[in-house]
Amino acid sequence: MKKIKTLVLFCLLTLTTVLCACTDDKAKASESITIGIAQDIDDSLDPHKMVAAGTKEIFFNVFEGLVKPDSDGNIVPAVAESVEVSEDKLSYTFKLRKGIKFHDGKAVTIEDLEYSINKFAGRDGSGNAPVSSAFSNISEVNIISDDSVEIKLASPDPAFLSYLASVEAAVIPKGNATPDTVAIGTGPYKYVSRSPLQNVVFERFDSYWGEGGNVKNVTFKICTNADTIAMELEGGTIDMCIHLTKGQKMQLDPQNFTVYEGTMNLVQALYLNHEFEPFNDVNVRKAMNYAVDVDEIMDYVSDGSGSKVGTSIYPNFGKYFDKELTEVYNPNLETAKELMAKSAYPDGFNMTITVPSNYDQHVDTALVLKNQLAQIGINAEIKEVDWETWLNDVYFGRKYDATVIGVDAANLSANALLSRFTSDASDNFTNYNNPVYDETFKNAVSSADDETATQYYKECAEILNSDAANVYIQDLPDFVALNKKFEGYSFYPLYVLDLTKIKAVQ
Numbered sequence: 001m002k003k004i005k006t007l008v009l010f011c012l013l014t015l016t017t018v019l020c021a022c023t024d025d026k027a028k029a030s031e032s033i034t035i036g037i038a039q040d041i042d043d044s045l046d047p048h049k050m051v052a053a054g055t056k057e058i059f060f061n062v063f064e065g066l067v068k069p070d071s072d073g074n075i076v077p078a079v080a081e082s083v084e085v086s087e088d089k090l091s092y093t094f095k096l097r098k099g100i101k102f103h104d105g106k107a108v109t110i111e112d113l114e115y116s117i118n119k120f121a122g123r124d125g126s127g128n129a130p131v132s133s134a135f136s137n138i139s140e141v142n143i144i145s146d147d148s149v150e151i152k153l154a155s156p157d158p159a160f161l162s163y164l165a166s167v168e169a170a171v172i173p174k175g176n177a178t179p180d181t182v183a184i185g186t187g188p189y190k191y192v193s194r195s196p197l198q199n200v201v202f203e204r205f206d207s208y209w210g211e212g213g214n215v216k217n218v219t220f221k222i223c224t225n226a227d228t229i230a231m232e233l234e235g236g237t238i239d240m241c242i243h244l245t246k247g248q249k250m251q252l253d254p255q256n257f258t259v260y261e262g263t264m265n266l267v268q269a270l271y272l273n274h275e276f277e278p279f280n281d282v283n284v285r286k287a288m289n290y291a292v293d294v295d296e297i298m299d300y301v302s303d304g305s306g307s308k309v310g311t312s313i314y315p316n317f318g319k320y321f322d323k324e325l326t327e328v329y330n331p332n333l334e335t336a337k338e339l340m341a342k343s344a345y346p347d348g349f350n351m352t353i354t355v356p357s358n359y360d361q362h363v364d365t366a367l368v369l370k371n372q373l374a375q376i377g378i379n380a381e382i383k384e385v386d387w388e389t390w391l392n393d394v395y396f397g398r399k400y401d402a403t404v405i406g407v408d409a410a411n412l413s414a415n416a417l418l419s420r421f422t423s424d425a426s427d428n429f430t431n432y433n434n435p436v437y438d439e440t441f442k443n444a445v446s447s448a449d450d451e452t453a454t455q456y457y458k459e460c461a462e463i464l465n466s467d468a469a470n471v472y473i474q475d476l477p478d479f480v481a482l483n484k485k486f487e488g489y490s491f492y493p494l495y496v497l498d499l500t501k502i503k504a505v506q
Contacts, residue, residue: 031215031216031217032215032216032217032218032219033215033217033218033219033239033240033486033502034218034219034220034221034237034238034239034240035218035219035220035221035238035239035240035241035242035497036220036221036223036229036232036233036238036240036241036242037054037058037200037220037221037222037223037241037242038054038223038224038226038243038358038359039052039054039222039224039356039358039387040196040197040222040224040387040388041054041055041058041194041200041220042196042387042388042391043055044179044180045059045179045180045181045182045183045191046172046179046180046183047059047063047167047168047170047172047183047185048116048119048120048131048168048170048172048179049131049180050167050168051391051395051396052387052391053266053406053407053408053495056166056167056168056410056495056496057495057496057497058200058202058220058497059167059183059185059191060167060187060496060497060498061187061188061189061202061213061497061498061499061500062103062183062185062187062189062190062191062202063167063170063171063172063183063185063186063187064078064079064170064171064185064186064187065078065079065164065165065166065167065169065170065171066078066079066080066083066094066113066164066169066171067080067083067161067164067165068165069165069411069412069492069493069494069496071490071491071492071498071501072493073316073412073492073493073494075161075162075165075412077097078097078165078186079096079097079100079108079113079171079186080094080095080096080097080113081095081096081097081098082094082095083095083161088156089153089156089157089158089448090152090153090154090155090156091150091151091152091153092150092151092152092153092160092161093144093148093149093150093151094113094148094149094150094151095147095148096108096109096110096113096147096148096149097209098147099209100186100209101186101207101209102172102173102184102185102186103184103185103186103190103191103205104173104184105207106173106175108171108173108186109146109174110143110145110146110147110148110149111143111174112171112172112173112174113149113171114141114143114149115172115174116169116170116171116172116174117138117141117149117151118141119172120132120135120168120169120170121135121136121138121141122135122136123138123141129426131168131169132163132166132168132169132410132415132416132419133415133419133422133425133445134157134159134160134163134413134415134416134419134445135163135169137153137154137155137157137160137445138151138152138153138154139152139153139154140152155446155448156447156448157445157446157447157453158447158448158449158450158453159413159414159415159450159453162411162412162413162415162416163411163413163415163416164411165411165412166410166411166416167410168410169411170185171185171186172184172185186208186209187205187208188204188205188208188210188211188212188213188499188500189202189203189204189205189213189218189499190202190203190204190205197222197224198221198222199219199220199221199222200219200220200222201217201218201219201220202217202218202219202220202499203216203217203218204216204217204218211500212500213499213500213502214488214500214502214503214504215486215499215502215503215504218499221237221238223238223241224358224386224387226245226248226358226359226360229241229244229248230248230251230252233252233257233481233483234251234252234253234256236483239482239483239485239486240480240481240482240483240486240489240502241480241481242478242480242497243264243478243479243480244259244479244480244481245301245302245360245361245479246302246303246305246477246479247360248479248481249479249481252481255484256483256484257481257482257483257484258481258482258484258487258489259479259480259481259482260479260480260482260489260491261305261477261478261479262477262478262480262491263306263307263314263315263316263475263476263477263478263491264406264408264475264476264477264478264495265314265316265408265409265475265478265492265493265494265495266314266406266407266408266409266475266476266495267309267311267312267313267314267406267407267408267417267472267475268309268361268362268365268404268405268406268473268474268475268476269309269312269404269405269407269470269471269472269473270288270292270353270365270366270369270402270403270404270470270471270473271402271403271404271405271407271429271430271470272285272401272402272430272469272470272471273398273400273401273402273430273431274430274431274432274433274469275398275431276351276400276401276402278343278344278345278349278351279401279402281343281344281345282467282468283339283340283342283343284339284340284343284344284345285467285468285469285470285471286329286336286339286468287335287336287337287339287340287343287376288336288373288376288378288468288471289329289336289468289471289472290329290331290332290333290335290336290339291331291333291336291372291373291375291376291378292329292331292369292372292373292471292473293331293372294308294326294331294473294474296331296368296372297365297368297369297473297474298473298474300364300367300368301361301364301365301368301476302361302474302476302477305477306474306475306476306477307474307475308326308473308474309325309326309472309473309474309475310322310323310324310325310326310327310328310329310465310472311325311461311462311464311465311472312407312417312418312421312461312464312469312470312472313414313417313418313461314417314475315475316475316493317409317412317414317417317493319454320414320454320457320458320461322458322461322462325461325462325465328465328466329468333375333376336375336376337376340376340377345377347377348376348377348378348379349377349378349379350378350379350380350381351378351379351380351381351401351402352380352381352382352383352400352401352402353366353369353370353380353381353382353383353401353402353403353404354383354385354390354393354394354400354401354402354403355382355383355384355385355390355403355404355405356384356385356386356387356390356405357384357385357386358386358387359406361406361476362404362405362406363382363384363404365404365473366380366382366404367382369404369471370382380402390403390405394429395427395429396429398429398431406476407420408494408495409494409495410494411494412493412494414444414454414457414460414461415444415445415457418441418444418457418460418461418464419441421434421437421441421460421464421469422437422438422441423435423437423438424438430469430470432469434463434467434469436463437460437463437464437467440456440459440460440463441456441460443456444456444457444459444460478491482502484505485504485505486502486503486504486505487502487503487505488501488502488503489501489502
């Protein structure tokens with residue numbers, strides 16, 4: 001009997017040890033997560049200067065504006081707890097949220113709000129342009145009281161709150177003298193460090209005003225080699241990876257990973273530099289559109305998944321999206337050849353498609369485009385470059401013929417996708433110049449009611465389509481793999497990653 005009691009005691013102790021070990025494992029899982037991302041974060045850490053979609057995507061967790069988007073696309077209070085809009089829609093008075101703090105522990109003041117608004121609106125005396133043309137409509141910023149600030153507009157804009165719900169309109173401390181390298185925001189996670197080509201580290205902000213994160217430590221591991229991502233997931237060096245291809249997804253064991261499927265909320269296209277001589281000929285551009293078979297590209301790149309676009313608006317933009325535009329350039333080689341014959345290049349020409357090598361989807365798309373364009377005498381060379389080179393040479397330098405990339409929206413207004421095609425836009429990297437487009441866009445942003453503005457924005461999208469401004473392809477499918485130790489990933493109608501919804505499985 002004594003031996004039996006000893007055995008029972010031993011079993012109980014063993015069971016206790018196992019349970020403790022399991023509890024410790026779960027605790028560790030809830031403490032940290034490693035997420036794979038495809039590009040290094042070599043942007044400025046000042047949200048008002050960020051350019052790359054991948055940077056803004058993860059810093060969505062660090063920075064907040066007066067308002068922010070939720071996963072359903074609603075605009076909800078953030079740094080401001082409320083807003084009052086005047087009857088003439090020219091004055092917006094925001095009330096500062098009580099008790100809200102920056103990541104350095106300092107209270108957010110009304111002076112911080114005034115400073116931030118003037119800075120992203122290009123009104124701070126620095127000589128910098130507004131971070132978005134949408135903010136050029138701000139005529140005054142006035143402190144009303146110690147907890148209220150007023151923004152006055154030169155003309156009504158029904159989408160104004162949408163513009164403010166973006167990283168580029170973030171509230172930052174007036175006292176931060178080095179925002180390019182020291183990121184201080186009010187979001188649920190605070191920036192800790194970055195190691196070039198290795199990682200970016202965030203930590204949960206325990207003094208966050210709202211519902212904060214469940215995971216304490218987040219490391220974003222830079223995974224520029226697309227061929228090893230599935231191996232890293234299965235090997236446990238990363239717990240999660242965003243923007244997988246369908247091929248990468250198929251390599252994962254479904255017993256170990258939950259794969260979420262959505263769309264990337266971007267417009268992938270063959271973007272054309274209109275200062276490169278063949279692309280200033282509308283017949284050439286239309287010929288290219290008729291020579292391209294979007295269904296064939298989608299079959300090759302994503303097994304048919306994703307959504308056709310037809311212009312610079314993607315489907316999740318709802319009322320602005322016109323599905324009929326996806327059918328305007330159904331593939332027709334005969335029509336394409338006739339248009340080439342009418343152009344200044346009846347025998348075709350040589351061109352280079354510059355593609356960021358860390359995005360398989362864009363590289364694969366370029367490969368199909370090369371074969372399709374060859375059918376009408378256009379000989380395309382594919383030039384793969386690293387992300388930093390793409391930013392410097394293509395986006396900033398505009399030293400390229402054509403490129404395959406996905407362009408996203410900073411906020412939930414059509415302005416965010418269409419403003420870059422106005423002739424004087426600082427981010428008009430395609431050098432598109434159409435006076436009719438400029439005038440239509442001007443009418444959109446100056447319309448006093450949403451219905452009229454929406455109609456003008458739709459006309460802008462139609463102009464880009466009818467003018468064959470670029471070869472529009474698709475909103476790519478998006479696959480996100482999450483180790484089954486975790487749960488809770490949620491897609492947004494914008495190109496953002498919300499860490500607060502992710503938690504360890506209990």
